[in-house]
Amino acid sequence: MMASAEISELVQSVVxxxxxxxxxxxxxxxxxxxxxxxxxxxxxxxVSLGFPADPDDAAVEYTDADIQAAKGFSRLNVLASADIHRxxxxxxxxxxxxxxxxxxxxxxxxEEILARxxxxxxxxxxxxxxxxxxxxTEEVITEFEALQRxxxxxxxxxxxxxxxxxxxxxxxxxxVLAIGFADMVxxxxxxxxxxxxxxxxxxxxxxxxxxxxxxxxxxxVIKNVGDEVMxxxxxxxxxxxxxxxxxxxxxxxxxxxxxxRVGLAYxxxxxxxxxxxxxxxxxxxxxxxxxxxxxxxxxDGAALAIEDDPEFSLRNLATVRVKGINRLHGHVLRRNxxxxxx
Numbered sequence: 342m343m344a345s346a347e348i349s350e351l352v353q354s355v356v357x358x359x360x361x362x363x364x365x366x367x368x369x370x371x372x373x374x375x376x377x378x379x380x381x382x383x384x385x386x387x388v389s390l391g392f393p394a395d396p397d398d399a400a401v402e403y404t405d406a407d408i409q410a411a412k413g414f415s416r417l418n419v420l421a422s423a424d425i426h427r428x429x430x431x432x433x434x435x436x437x438x439x440x441x442x443x444x445x446x447x448x449x450x451x452e453e454i455l456a457r458x459x460x461x462x463x464x465x466x467x468x469x470x471x472x473x474x475x476x477x478t479e480e481v482i483t484e485f486e487a488l489q490r491x492x493x494x495x496x497x498x499x500x501x502x503x504x505x506x507x508x509x510x511x512x513x514x515x516x517v518l519a520i521g522f523a524d525m526v527x528x529x530x531x532x533x534x535x536x537x538x539x540x541x542x543x544x545x546x547x548x549x550x551x552x553x554x555x556x557x558x559x560x561x562v563i564k565n566v567g568d569e570v571m572x573x574x575x576x577x578x579x580x581x582x583x584x585x586x587x588x589x590x591x592x593x594x595x596x597x598x599x600x601x602r603v604g605l606a607y608x609x610x611x612x613x614x615x616x617x618x619x620x621x622x623x624x625x626x627x628x629x630x631x632x633x634x635x636x637x638x639x640x641d642g643a644a645l646a647i648e649d650d651p652e653f654s655l656r657n658l659a660t661v662r663v664k665g666i667n668r669l670h671g672h673v674l675r676r677n678x679x680x681x682x683x
């Protein structure tokens with residue numbers, strides 16, 4: 342039986358040609374000729390996607406798939422006709438998203454490929470190792486791609502529905518949304534006292550609990566950054582429900598209480614390449630920072646939108662001064678308890 346190092350080397354020898362749809366055989370000058378795009382454009386696209394560009398234009402770095410990608414980019418009128426800044430930003434955003442997905446998946450993909458090779462070697466010890474590696478690689482990557490395509494199409498459908506319901510048009514969009522943040526209390530201290538496995542389990546529990554609470558109450562996750570999650574909802578009511586549900590979802594994990602601070606603001610924001618910007622976002626982040634552990638703070642915009650809703654109760658707080666905001670006015674949000682009639 343081959344050693345693990347030999348199996349890994351064998352897998353690597355078949356992975357790149359399969360993933361790149363063939364060998365590297367073109368330099369940048371040939372890419373320019375075959376794609377019909379100027380060297381400067383393809384180089385900018387390549388770097389923006391997150392790949393290092395050899396300073397030598399004669400270096401053989403590119404495949405047929407790279408040529409097709411360059412042509413595909415030029416066929417998207419919304420990007421091809423845009424200014425250089427927007428083209429670069431779009432490519433960079435796509436590249437970062439795919440890079441993060443690839444980094445997350447690489448261990449799973451490798452483990453699955455090696456497991457299938459081992460299983461089939463055991464079934465037939467005389468089988469050609471290179472053929473086993475090729476078949477296992479193609480199977481696993483094809484299956485992962487199918488799952489990604491499914492998830493992408495479902496998420497795109499949901500995002501399009503939210504966007505088109507508001508009559509959104511192409512480009513950066515102003516939308517009225519509820520924006521919230523939730524972060525773990527004492528995360529820095531926890532990182533010093535927990536073993537890596539315990540910290541990983543804690544973060545997994547946090548992301549799972551908060552994501553489930555957000556999605557179940559009609560919102561969507563904008564991003565997770567370490568101990569913090571940013572979310573959005575189309576109405577203040579949905580945002581308030583999410584904020585309370587996220588707080589209630591905080592549970593004990595490995596003997597450590599996942600105590601959270603949650604902040605929510607409601608108003609007009611700039612939606613750009615899947616992220617959100619503007620003063621409402623800043624207010625939500627600042628409210629999170631000043632919230633007491635285990636509480637939810639909302640801004641005046643959210644409070645005004647839900648003040649007559651019997652589902653919630655509000656308690657006004659004194660204004661505070663925080664970085665960038667002279668008068669930050671918060672309201673403690675609680676869920677009303679409906680007592681049954683006796």
